[in-house]
Amino acid sequence: MNPRSPITESRAVRFVLITGAIFVLTLFLLLPLFAVFAEALRRGWEVFFAALEDDAAQSAIRLTLLAAGISVPLNTVFGISAAWLITKFRFKGRALLLSLIDLPFAVSPVIAGLVWVLLFGAKGWFGPWLAERDIEIIFALPGIILATVFVTFPFVARELIPLMDSQGNDQEEAAVTLGASGWNIFWRVTLPNIKWGLLYGILLCNARAMGEFGAVSVVSGHIRGETNTLPLHVEVLYNEYQFSAAFACATLLALLALVTLGLKGLIERWSGHSSTGN
Numbered sequence: 001m002n003p004r005s006p007i008t009e010s011r012a013v014r015f016v017l018i019t020g021a022i023f024v025l026t027l028f029l030l031l032p033l034f035a036v037f038a039e040a041l042r043r044g045w046e047v048f049f050a051a052l053e054d055d056a057a058q059s060a061i062r063l064t065l066l067a068a069g070i071s072v073p074l075n076t077v078f079g080i081s082a083a084w085l086i087t088k089f090r091f092k093g094r095a096l097l098l099s100l101i102d103l104p105f106a107v108s109p110v111i112a113g114l115v116w117v118l119l120f121g122a123k124g125w126f127g128p129w130l131a132e133r134d135i136e137i138i139f140a141l142p143g144i145i146l147a148t149v150f151v152t153f154p155f156v157a158r159e160l161i162p163l164m165d166s167q168g169n170d171q172e173e174a175a176v177t178l179g180a181s182g183w184n185i186f187w188r189v190t191l192p193n194i195k196w197g198l199l200y201g202i203l204l205c206n207a208r209a210m211g212e213f214g215a216v217s218v219v220s221g222h223i224r225g226e227t228n229t230l231p232l233h234v235e236v237l238y239n240e241y242q243f244s245a246a247f248a249c250a251t252l253l254a255l256l257a258l259v260t261l262g263l264k265g266l267i268e269r270w271s272g273h274s275s276t277g278n
Contacts, residue, residue, distance in 0.1 A: 033254055033258075036247055036250050036251055036254050037247075037251055037254070039243060039244065039247040040244065040247035040248040040250065040251045042244060043244045047244050047245070047248070048244070048248045048251075050245075051237075051242075051244065051245035051248035051249060052248055052249065052252075054245070055225060056224050056225045056228070056233060057230075057233060057245075057249055059225045059226065059228070060228050060229055060230045060232070060233035060249070061230055061252070063141070063144070063227070063228070063229050063230075064210050064229045064230040064231075065210075066141070067141075067144050067145055067148045067209060067210075067216075067229060068148070068206055068209040068210050070145050070148075070149075071145060071148040071149045071152055071205075071209050072152070072202060072205050072206050072209055074149055074153075075149060075152050075153045075155065075156050075157075075205050076156050076198070076201075076202055076205070078153055078156070078157065079153070079155070079156025079157035079158075079159070079160055079198075079201060079205075080156070080160065080198070082097070082101060082157045082161070083156075083157055083160035083161045083163075083164050083194075084164070084186075084190070085097075086098065086161055086165075087161060087164040087165045088164075088169060088172070098161075101153075101154050101157050101158065102154060102158070103154075104150055104151050104152075104153065104154050105154060108214065109147075109151050109212065109213070109214030109215035110214040110215065110217075110218055112147060112150050112151060112214075112215045113147050113214065113215035113216070113217065113218025113219045114218055116137075116138065116143055116146055116147060116150075116215075116218075116219050117138055117218060117219060120137040120138050120143065120146075121138045122138070124138075138219050138221070139219070139220065139221030139223065139227060140227065141227070143219035143220070144216055144219060144220055144227065144229065146219070147212070147215035147216050147218070147219045148209050148212055148215070148216060150215065151208065151212055151214075151215050152205045152208045152209045152212070153205075155201050155204045155205040155208060156198065156201035156202060156205055157201075158201070159197045159198070159200050159201030159204070160194055160197050160198060160201060163194055163197040164190075164193075164194060167193055167194075171189050171190075171193070172185050172189055172190065175188070175189050196267055196270060199267055200264065200267050200268075203260060203263055203264060203267065204260075206260075207256060207257065207260040210230070210253070210256055211231060211253055211256065211257075212229075212231070213231040213232065213235075216229055216231070216232065217232055217235075220232060222236065224236065230249060230252060230253060231253065233249055234246050234249045234250050234253070237249065
């Protein structure tokens with residue numbers, strides 16, 4: 001063996017490790033993905049498109065896109081602001097803020113949904129006050145937005161915080177000495193340096209927002225054609241033994257996962273080329 005080679009394992013060990021990794025990926029990722037598409041197309045393309053053109057499916061798709069379209073921009077603004085605050089300043093409560101950002105990773109989405117029901121449900125803390133004013137949150141769009149925002153808000157912040165922390169403040173401080181304003185520093189110095197991490201965080205946030213099930217399931221009420229997002233609609237169809245329709249709708253979520261993986265690879269490649277060029 002070449003003494004300069006960083007690989008010390010024998011060919012047999014490497015073969016076993018590679019084979020094991022391929023087997024696990026095939027068993028837990030590729031086969032389920034293949035099964036989704038195979039079951040969705042088992043009864044032909046006509047049934048497949050009919051399931052997607054159903055009014056309830058169209059409503060679920062629109063609601064999913066709307067929930068993601070609102071929660072992702074909100075979490076993007078929050079993530080950038082939180083990362084800027086945590087990495088550029090030192091203040092009391094910084095560690096607590098970091099812990100709160102990680103809270104959705106530690107709390108079950110179902111528990112998060114129950115918390116919103118406890119706060120805004122008919123028997124919740126603010127339920128009677130909301131009912132008097134005909135304001136609907138739980139079992140309506142606002143509750144779905146709240147649940148989606150909660151489970152997804154760490155993604156952008158958690159991508160940007162280590163990135164901005166490793167970059168330091170040298171470039172921003174140099175811009176300040178040259179008389180640049182805060183907005184100019186952000187747009188011309190900070191944002192170009194974090195653009196790939198920001199895109200990556202937005203990508204993950206969007207994927208989670210569209211695929212969220214637990215928290216949304218609790219606050220939605222499962223009103224068909226009104227408050228069912230696409231994952232909830234898939235569950236309803238499957239429980240009604242409409243397997244082909246359920247898997248047809250599930251292919252949209254599977255395609256979202258594939259697109260997310262593809263974009264993730266492109267972002268990593270572009271960001272690698274960018275850092276190499278710099």
